[in-house]
Amino acid sequence: MTRLGHLSTEGARAERAEIDRLPTGELVRLMNEDDAVVPMAVSHAQHAIAAAVDAIVERLEAGGRLIYVGAGTAGRIGVLDASECGPTFNTDRVVGVIAGGQVAVSNASESAEDNREAGAMALAALGLGAADAVVGISASGRTPYVLGAVERARSTGALTVGVACNEGSELSASVEHPIDVVVGPEFIAGSTRLKAGTAQKLVLNMLSTLTMVRLGKTYGNLMVDVRVTNAKLRDRATRIVEQVAGADTHEAAAALAEAGDDAKVAVTMLRTATNADGARERLLAADGHLRRALGE
Template structure:
C-alpha cells in the first residue's frame, strides 16, 4: 500500500470513531465567553459517569478476574500510549503508598518508555512490537493480568500488548471509548465507555481521559478491596512513609478500634507501625508477633485474622 493510500485508510478509520467526530454546534467555540466554555466543559464531564455506569457489569467481571489472578501471585499490568498510558502509570504508582503493594505488583507501561510521561515520543504508539518487547522484559506469565488502555481502541501499542498477553495465557482487558473496537475484540474482557465527540475535536485527554481515569480507579481500588487490602472502607495496608501518612495511620487505627491515643501509640510501636497489625493487636487481644502470624495465616486479610484471634 502506498503512503497516500495508507493515509487515506487511516483517515477513514479515524472518521468512523466517535471520539474523533466533529461537533458543528461548537464551530464558534473560540468566540464564546470563558464562562460559557467552562459551562460546556462541565456539562460534557457530567455525562462521563453515566457512560461509565453503562459498563459496570463488564468492569465488575474484569475486576473479579484480575483479583483472582493477583490472588495467586500474578501482577496487574496497564499498557497504553499518550494520555492513556500516562493514566495507567499514574494508577500503578499510587498503589504502593495506598495499598502497600509489592515492587512490580502493579505496573504501568507507556509507549516510548519513561520519557513519554513528560514528552511526546513520536510514533511510539504505532509500534505493536514495542509492547511485546516491554511485556517480555517483565517476564509475563499466565498468572498476570494485562489491561490495554486506548481511547480510540485502535492504538497498535495497546492492541499489541493485549494480543501478546492473550497468547501468553495472561488475563486480558481492553479499555476504550469506542464501541466495537479492535482492542475490545482482542481482549477477553472488553470495557467500552462511549463518551462521544470531544469539546476540542479529537482531544481525548478530555471526556475519554476522564472516563479512563474513573475505570482505572475502579479496577485498582476494588481489586485491592477483594484482596483484603482494606477493612471496611479503611486503607489498613497504608504505607506510612511521611508525617502526613503517619498521622493518617494513627487516625485509621482509631477509627477501626475506638482506642485512645496511648493504646494506639503502643500498638503501632509494637507492630513496627503496621496499621493492620496494630488493629489486630487492639481488637484481637494478641501481641505483635501473634498478630503477624495470624495475618500471615490469613493471607494478610484482617477480618479472618480477627476471627482466628477471637477463637483462641
C-alpha cells in the first residue's frame, strides 16, 4: 500500500481539527487566511518560473507546443489554462492533457492517475517532438501518470518543466526546470484542489501569459491577437485598435473589418498607411511582433 502521510500536502493540521464546530463567518476568515499564503509561496519560486518561461519561449519559437500534463485537479487546471489561450492569444499551440481523457475534465477519473504508461502514451499520441515543452503538474510531485509523461518527454528531447507543491519530489528531480510551490497542509487535509490548486493556477497563468508576451502576442498589456468571436470581443478589439492606432471608433471598426478582424493587421494598416495585404507582409517580416512591424 502506498503511504503518503509524509507529504506536506497530505498533512492534517491540529488547529483545524474542529472546524466543523465553528460558525460560518469564522470558517470564511480561516480559509481566507489559509489562501493568503499562496501568493507568497509562488513568489519564492519566481526565479524558477522566469527560467522556465524563457526556455518555453525558445521551444515555441522553434515551432513547438506548450503541453500541460496532469491528473485530477492539476489536470483540469492545465486543460483550463490551455483552452483559454486560444481566444486570448489566437494560438492552438497550448495543449492540456489530463489523465482519463477529456471526459475527466467534468467527471472525476482519479484512478487514471496511477497509470504511468498511460501518461507516456498520451504524449506519444500527440506526436511529441524535441521542439515541444511539457509541463508536468502534480501537487504531490509523485503522480505516476505525470511521471510517465515527463519520462516520455525527456526521451524525445522535449523540454520538461515540473510544478509541484512538495519539496524534494520525484517530479522535480525528473525535469529540467522544477518549480516547487510549497503551500503546506490544506484547510481540509489532503484536498489539494484548495491551496495547491490555487498555486498551480497562478503558476500556469504566468507560464502561458508571459510566454505569449515574449512571443509578441500582446502590445504592452493589450491582447492584440484576440480572436473576435462575439460582440464583447469585437468591442475589445475595436478599442485596442483605437488606442494603439490613435483612431476614432469608426476608423478602427472599418480597419478591423478590412483586416478580417485581425487587430494587429488593422493597427498596422492605420499606423503605416498600408492596405491589409501590406500590413500582413510587415507583420510576417516582424515574426508577428506588432512593435517591430511598426518600427518601435
